[in-house]
Every structure is written in C-alpha cells, then in structure tokens.
Amino acid sequence: MGVGLAYGFLPRLALAQRRTGGKTMYDKIWEEHEVAYLGGITSILHVDRLMIADGGPSTVHDLVASGRTIRNPQLVWTVEDHSVSTSPDRYTNRSLNLGNSWRGYVEHADEMKKLGVQSFGMDDPHQGIQHVVGPETGLTQPGMLMVAGDSHTCTHGAMGCVSWGGESAQNVLITGTVLRERALNMRVNMTGTLGPWVRAKDTILHTIGTLGADSGNRCAVEYAGPVVRGFSVEERMSICNLAIEMAAATGMVAPDDTTFQYMATREFRPRAEYWDRALAYWRTVPSEADAVFDRDETIDMSGLEPQVTWGVSPEHVIAVSGRVPDPANAPAAKREAWRAALEYTKLKPGDPIVGTPIDEAFIGSCSESRIGDLRLVAQVVKGRRVAPNVIAWVVPGSKPVKRQAEAEGLDRIFKEAGFDWREPGCSKCYGSNGDLVAKGKRSASNSNRNYIGRQGVDAITHLMSAPMVAAAAITGRIVDIRRFMAGEQV
C-alpha cells in the first residue's frame, strides 16, 4: 500500500502504472490544467478560481498599487468570513469585527468592481462562509481547479472539481497559476443504506475513524459509491469538507445529474450561450470505469450509527452507543495519544459517551450550515427548549441560507427554543472574534476540528452531526438523536 510513504518515488511509479488504466477524475482535471511539467511530481497548473477570504480586496488593491497587474481578475473572488463577528450587532458596532477587514471591502468596492473581482463583504447579500458561498453562487463549478487560503477549500470538491487551500494567493494573482505536487489517487466507496438520522457527517467521521486522520496523506480522495450518489450536493460538501481531516490533498465527488441540476439554478452558472458546452464537458469529468486508484477502500455504511468524537483528533470517534475507549486497548503507536486525549477531554475509559453533559452547543461552520442542515435542526428543536445553562447557537453558513431559513420560519423555531440566531461567519468553529467556547467548557459542535484549544482555551469539543448537536442542546447532554426523535427516554 505505502500511501503514507508516498513522497518522491512512489507517485512517479504510480503515474507510470496508471497510464495503462483509465483515468481518474483527479488526473483528468490535473492534466486539463497543466501548463508545464517541472519534473518529479511537480507541475504548474492554471487556476480557474482564486478565492481570497477576509483581506481579499486589500490584497488585490495592494498588489495593483505596487504596480503589478492582476492576471485574471475575473477569476478572483473574495468574501469575508473568518474575520467578521456573527453577532447581530456587527453592522452597527463594527469594532466587533476582528481586524476590521470589512473596511477593505467598503474602501475598495469600486476598484474591485472595475477590475471585475467579485467581492462579498459583510454588507453584501452573498456574504457567508467561503465554502458555503462558492458552490451556492455557482462560482465553483465542476471540472474546475480552484485554490484558496483556507484548509477546508477541499469542500468545493463536492461539485466535481479539484480544490485545495494554501498560501498561494499572491502568486495566483500575478501569474494565474500555481505550483503543485501531484497527489496519488484514492477512492473511498461508501456502500449500504443509511438509517434514519444518520447523515453525511456521520459517514465521513466514521471513515476517518476507520482509516485514520493521516489516511489520505498525499492522496486526492474521491468519495464514491451508492451512499455518496444518493447524497444531495450539500451532503457531499459535508463529506469533502472533512477530506483535509484525513490529511488528503483534496476531496472530490464525481459530478452527476444531482450536481448539474444544482448548477442550473446558480447565479454565476455558465452563461446561457455556453451552458450546453459546459454541461457536455462536465459529463466527461468523472473517473473512467476502469480507472486505477492507488488506494481503494470500501466502507459499508449499513447499520452506521450517529458518530461522536471523544478525543482531540477527528479520528477519535465512536458510535453514539459506544463507550469511551481505554488507551490500554489502543494500538501501541496510539496509546500515548489516546491517554493524552482523554486527559484533555476529561472522559473515563469505559463510560458510555451518551449522557456526557455539555455546556455549549454550536451549529454552523463550512461543514454543515446549509439550508438542508438547518431544516433538520429545526425539526429536532421545534416546540422544545434548550436545557438550562446550555449556550446554544445556530450560525447560518451564508446570507442566502439565512434569508431562506427566515422565509421558512426556521429562525423563529430556533429562537423560541432558546438558540441564538446569528449572522453568517466562521464563528466558534475555530474560536475567533470573541465567538469562543468559554474556558474549559464542553461543546457539542457540528464543525470539523476537535483539536486542543480549537474552540477556545481548554475547550473540549465533541464533533457530531447538526441534528445530534441540536438534541444535545435540548437535553444538555450527548444523546442518540434516533432515540430522542422516537420520544424515548434518553
């Protein structure tokens, strides 16, 4: 297998071997964008979309002011997400917003417009978390190669494109291209049928728990199989969102009719005169039937339970009916990490994870904050009340999501249940702008990282799906959403 060791020699070997079989989607998109091959496994690639969050307009402005030319301004878009507060007061009390990058959006608005750079600041009706906004607007399209600063840029792969995060904005602005080492091809086939209240988030957490937080290292991971085919575009985003949590170079789902139907109603979809050509091209993007993958995994999702993390890595995950694992039973290489994780999360080996009391509940983030996610949350909390002493937030992924939720009356359901209904942004997922889990508190969160201190100082994070967080908010402890919705005593 050797995927974890795949620097230098192996990819070259794999590339040579692959020429005999059909092409994968990753290889097709890579080759379509390859401007020059630099030897080894490195190439220069053309970038179809550059997304620069937060300081985007200022970055573009500074570059232009320094005498540089932005090579493809129409391929650049910017949005404010990490650096904005999600407080409803953020429009009137602008000092709530970290770094005040909103000023750049206002100051440089005309300039961005003249350059053709789409710029969605805090005041713009498109604003939201970049990985919600890209697909939602249609700026992200199948077959594209896109780069951004943020690590969760892999989310966009749900649309059938290749996308990753990193520090290359300046280079892309100047040259329209990026230097990149080619990844190996890995496929994760999800088979079986999902039970009620088991979500895409559970399938990917289970995948990471099964294969490991490093299992995608140096690989472009294509999520495939009947479970993935049955997912909505939004659910596919939840899977691809966590590709980086298995250390993958990117995550992808082959585009299909579900994708094309979604694209057809996007504001920034291909113009009418090009639609048919674009669609015909998109249909050529998926991996060929005889494509050779360097690593091919099949995971049966039948009988999968909702998942909950117990430690400080997304791979520290168990089924909701499970018990906190004992480091004594860990593989030798992981024993110390498990012990340290439990010391941080203050859980006892052998205890059921169900019943663990929580202090805060966070529903939001690029993982699961889209309208489909919020509809399910509303279904869970409707007519119920958040447990006393639990701080519970719903942070919609974007303004369009927020408007849609309000049009459907979901915001009223959340507020009546005792949730804070916030403005779009990254918020408590990574703890900034004062959107922090309080020191040492325990959080049920539908975000994507349970690292030490991620949501706040000494904050303990239990990752789970949005409906699971909603049920935890109501009961004040971790519960099985299936039993909760069945009206059982939980």
Add this chain to the structure above:
Amino acid sequence: MSTLQDAPSPTGRKGPRVLPREVGIAAPLMLDNVDTDVISPLGKPPTPGMTKETAAFEPLRFYSDGREKPDFILNKQEFRRASILIVGKNFGTGSSRGTAVSRPMDGGIRVVIGESFGPLFYDNSVQQGLIAIPLKRDVLQKLADWALANPGRTIAVDLEKEVIEVSGMGNIPFKIEPRVRQKFLKGLSNLDELQGYSKQIAEFEDKQRKNRPWVFVQPPDSK
C-alpha cells in the same frame, strides 16, 4: 484560517535560501497527528512569559500560568538548542496557517524529519524554507531512539547528498522532491519559478479560453 498576512511580499522578495548542510541537535517529538492548532494556537492570548523563540508548541510547552512543562522535549536542557525535529505521522495536520512553520523556525528549527506531514504544513514548509524530510517509520524510530540516547550530540542533514549522517548509525538516505531541493539550494521563490513560464502560461490561457470559455466569463447573464 487564510493567512494572507503571512504571505510573502508580492514584490522583489526572493525565496528562502537553505544551507545545503544542517548540523544540529535532533529532538524527538514522536507523536502522531500533531496539529497546527497545537503548533501555533490562534484566538487566545499568549501564555505569560512566552517569547518569539518559545511560541511554537505552546500547549505542549507551557502550563497556562506560564510554567514550563518539564517533560516536553524542547524544555529539556540538552534539547533546547535543537535545530532538527524528529516527528511522527501526519505532523502539522490541520489548517493553512503559515505560523505553524514560522514559529518552529523562529525557535531555531531548520529541519523536520517525520513519517508524513499535513498537506498544508508541507506546502508552507516549502514556501518558507523549512526542510521537511519523510522517512519510513522503522528508520525514523531508530533515529529518534538514537537522539534520546545521545542527548546533546549533533547529526548532519545534507541536502545536496540527500543523506542524514548519524554517528554510529551511518548515513540514512532520504529523498525530497527534486524541485524543492533545487529551490532551496538556489533560493528561488515560487513566484520566481512561475514567472519563468510566462510564455507557456499565455499560450495555455489562449487555449483554455477557447476550450472552456464559460470559466472565464463573468458576470452572469441572469438573476
């Protein structure tokens, strides 16, 4: 989070030049999945007494009141001046923050030898001039054991010859991507390299504008 503030200046700056040979103390930190939030936490006030040199690995290095954790390898007297880190699997997994590379470098780390690296940490190390060397686990573990058994003794990492010289263990060969090695030795930035291909880029774009015109077209024609 996106780290534009960490990105190199758009004008004139050369890439990091890396010495072809690093001789230094190697400190073993053989944990797997050491994430970017542990290497370089965000969104919290710095630990009291923390300096630029001790900012990396804050939660591993300090108690929250600023006392040093005595068991952390870089707090041990023999390893305080280490310039080489020996790490486990998936080191630097997580976010794109450039400080996950620059903070260890500020603490004097020049080389990281590990089983594998988080993809964004690896990209950032290439951009910032930190040498990230992958080794197989068995060899890596031997090297880590050697370093623990020989506190304060140096090893040499030779980028030109692609070997790690360890007294009593002989030479350990390694491979890094040839372009990365050349880039380090010549002090090239990614921008330097890309700009050398401006003709190919222009030709490629002409072709792409014909093949995939919808990609280049904005704004949309309808609401």
